[in-house]
Amino acid sequence: MSDYQETLYEGYGQRFAVDRMLYEGRTEHQHLAIFENARMGRVMALDGVVQTAEADEFIYHEMLAHVPILAHGLARRVLIIGGGDGGMLREVAKHRDVESITMAGIDGKLVEMCREFLPEHSRGAFEDARLNLLIDDGLRFVLSVEEKFDVIIVDSTDPVGPGAALFSQEFYQACRRCLNDGGILVAQNGTPFLQLNEVQATAKRMSGLFPDWHFYQAAVPTYIGGAMAFAWGACDSESRKLSLGTLCQRFAGSGIVTRYYNPHVHLAAFALPQYVLQAIGKPSND
Incomplete structure (x- = not known):
């Protein structure tokens, strides 16, 4: 061994x-x-x-998929950037009201190998009729696409190698252009305790682009260093301030069964530790 x-x-x-x-x-x-x-x-x-x-992927995928889709409430067109293992696609596909799922990832071989060796991640979601799978550079795709989306989910690697461009100002600006009115962008953003500079850099890029930008968290054991941060950019500042009752209604209406996500966790995830708030220049009551 x-x-x-x-x-x-x-x-x-x-x-x-x-x-x-x-x-x-x-x-x-x-x-x-x-x-x-x-x-x-x-x-x-x-x-x-x-x-x-396999043991803990449900935490990451449920939080990056269900938080923006349920916060939006009327998401019909969803774009996934990256997500080659298929876990994000599986969670997005659980939303019956989503009419089209576009997935753009740079590495076709990765998708192929994950379909073969990580079948529990996708659970058949690659066969979903709503899916448009594109093997394409994520930055190039959002710079050139004419279509607009209600939710964009960036399921990327860390900002090194092929994933580096997905943390750039140019990328976030292009994503903002691709969003419909009321649209929401979420993105993997590392563990703040060890990658605080990543969170700070994203905060700077998001602050001028979205009426409401913030981060939310979930602890995924595989990603060492404590809780992981997800960037949040919303075109409608009310999306983050939904009542528990509204979220409970939407979640129940979706019929989705989860292992981590629930409306209480959804709301609590946006409460950030003081050191993170200080690093991004936000008051604790935001």
Whole structure:
């Protein structure tokens, strides 16, 4: 039995026992490894950084999908940038009122290998008739697309390698242009305790673009360093201030069964620790 040592942070990290290596090799864009671990199930890593694990992926995918879609209330067209493992697609596809799901990811080989070796992530969602799957650079796609969306979900890697462009000012501006009135953008933004500069950089980029911008959190064990931050940009500032009753009504109406998300968690997730609020220059009562 070998070990997989994550390389995201110098001097600090996590190690997985590799019970069985299912796939290891280079795609056109990055090094991909998918292996089995007794505690975390099947694990996928890119360029030495763990991206997802079967045991806890539901937390990340439910929070990045259901928070914006239920906050919007009338989302019909959803765009996923990245999301090659299929978990985000699975959660978005649970919303019956969503009429079209566009998914743009740069790495076709990654999608192919995840469909083969991480079938529990997508659970058949790649066969959904509403899906338009595009193997395309996410930045290039949002710069050129004429279509507009109600919700944009950025399920990217960290801002290194192929994922770096998805944290740029140009990318956020292009996403803002692609949103319909009342649209919402959410994006993976790292763990603030270890990647506070990422959160600060995103705050600067979002602040001039959206009437309401903020972050929300969820603790995903696979992403070490504490709670993970998700960037939030809304064209309608009321989207973040919904009542518990409204969210409960929408959630019940959706008929979706979750393992992590619920309306109480939805509202509580936007409460940020003081050090994060100070770093992004926001008062604690925002």
